[in-house]
Amino acid sequence: MSDGIGSAARDAVADLQKRINQDIIGQERVVERLVVALLANGNVLLEGLPGLAKTRAIKSLSKNLESDFSRIQFTPDLLPSDVTGGEILRGDGQFEFRKGPIFGNLVLADEINRAPPKVQSALLEAMEERHVTVAGKRYDLPDLFMVLATQNPIEQEGTYPLPEAQMDRFLMHIRIDYPTDADEVKVMRLVRGESAAPTAAAAQPPPKIPQKLIFEARSEIDRVTTKEVVESYMVGLVAATRRPAEFGDKLKNWIAVGASPRGSLALDRCSRVYAWLRGRDYVTPEDVQAIVHDCLRHRLSLSYEAGADGVNADGVLDEIVKQVAVAA
Template sequence: MHQEKIQEVINEVKKIVVGQEKMVNRLLIGLFTNGHILLEGVPGLAKTLTVNTLSKVLHLDFKRIQFTPDLLPADLIGTMIYNQLNANFEVKKGPIFSNIILADEINRSPAKVQSALLEAMQEKQVTIGENTFSLDKPFLVLATQNPVDQEGTYPLPEAQVDRFMMKVNIEYPSKADELEVMRRMTNSKFTSEVRPILNKEEIFDIRSAINEVQIAEALENYIIEIVFSTRFPEKYGMHEEAKYIQFGASPRASINLNLAAKANAFMQGRDYVLPEDIKEVAEDVLNHRIILNYEAEADNVSTRDLINKILDKIPLNKSATLQ
């Protein structure tokens, strides 16, 4: 059973990573639905460790790229080099040519590097000189970023942020989890060995199985209502919330909310989606697609607050007609 394999993967990751079950779940949802994942949190919350550990549990090529202010696009995708032996230019491929890319502290690099990454994320291809190369499948960007108000960070372009299926806000661990982390990290006998569980063929099989998960028409309409309420909040009776929203979620939100809900249902052992699956993943799919204005910042209103209001406000059987 695929679910048993998935549980084996989770158990292997738990050998190294304490807590952070939500982060592991969202990374797996991204892997199984071909969606890139953005992890945001302050340093020291095991973002990099979790991605590193997950990559070891998969039979996939993995590259870690540390994004820095002086990183160049060629450092990411590769470049043309001159071969003196045959007097020709040859392509030297960069680290982007891998199955899983850990883009560490992605928001510490300037716009040119982000633009180079954008083509790879969206088109699954890279252009070097006059040559275009397809990336190997599966191709997944698992990015980490520090909060944008920290020193030396650049806000990611909206077009690139929208390419991430989910943006997961990583919280501090509980007291019990932090105690376990402390004990492990101060124990010289602790080993960080994990065994590979899933290979490419099994990942593609799981993707095919998730495509077969059933979602009722009422739930499809529920997703549409949730997304449209971020664009036209007044038409859904959210007059107070409307003054905080500058831009609502793009159509990618509807697509990814559907996919993530299916994946969540599948990982719970079901071949059908429940409303709880949609609500479970809604915040991570929507929180980077709702653009707030300065008034929201002044009133200390977050996207999480708005998404919770939306989920409370939109009933499952609502069928609003937008003109």
């Protein structure tokens, strides 16, 4: 694979991305990040205000991809067994394991911060281990498995914010912003058209993208190369979050705790996917810069000084990208 050479897997992924963008107007960056996480075999946390199509984006991904979709509405009274499943007593006196919604291919964990920590831990353990253990027995999750969790940045009353160690389990943290005025007009027209009587063409959706093409894409991505200079650049970006004093007083005052090694691994995986989506079999520093915010923003703990200065994680990462140079 090299510049300009296509493949059936890449064509299928491009088609998938195009279909989702037709459902989600004005959120091309968000859709691309969802596809990156899918191809990187990771889980994502989507954060945005109500009504910004977080759930719609996930449903569109499921609608266009050969997959079993599960939705878990997180509430304060949810139990771990409501996520993983549990054993039930049959009429013959034997116990039978009844699978929970975690066994879907695409699992929507809606408003994950509204469930108590024990339930969050059950979900995050399944995300990390790719299996659940009930009554001493292990049950493996599907080969195609992705958790797409959502949370609302406001209305924090009655919520259980994810601790940093659990946030670190997500490959990417995707933020969804308001659409532009022009895009919002298109959204209104799209929803208006959907509520009208469906045409014969609309009644026949295109075939779903087969799972095997996603696995083929992942195999091709595994062959994407990363030169040592780019590897050093990734590590340098993460190291700047851990040793901010070496990069000036601003970063020193803003960062309390830096990113874990999962941050470097996320940069490596996602930058290779990003390069592959652009038809290349090698990673450039620009690929790393394109996805660094989504891979690291949830892995930083900021100081009180950062809050006082009105600086968020993205602002800190902007400064890090300015300060960390690519070795010649």
